[in-house]
């Protein structure tokens with residue numbers, strides 16, 4: 001049983017964002033499994049670099065799509081991304097400077113992000129894209 005069970009309810013219908021979210025959930029699950037198998041350190045190093053890259057590219061990409069389509073709640077959404085990015089950057093900084101990290105705490109934070117941000121904020125954006133006809137309504141039929 002994965003730590004975070006992927007559910008198609010997380011989809012917003014915009015492929016490039018959906019692919020990034022799926023990879024994000026898969027990465028968090030891989031880290032969780034590695035921690036349980038006492039391979040946490042090895043996987044964490046890869047994961048933290050990937051995560052730093054994810055926040056700097058994928059979230060920005062999402063924001064660009066919002067801007068492009070005139071999403072009215074863009075400011076609130078971006079400030080959520082910024083809060084998340086700050087936290088990840090802090091973890092990354094601690095990692096780079098040799099501060100001991102608590103992986104369980106990080107996993108909990110990432111799980112919360114999926115349940116709150118992907119489920120609420122990204123879904124609202126997805127509904128906007130559907131209403132505007134930018135993406136099809138296919139995800140609701142799954």
Ligand SMILES: [Fe+2]
Pocket residue numbers: 062077081117121122
């Ligand atoms: Fe978002």
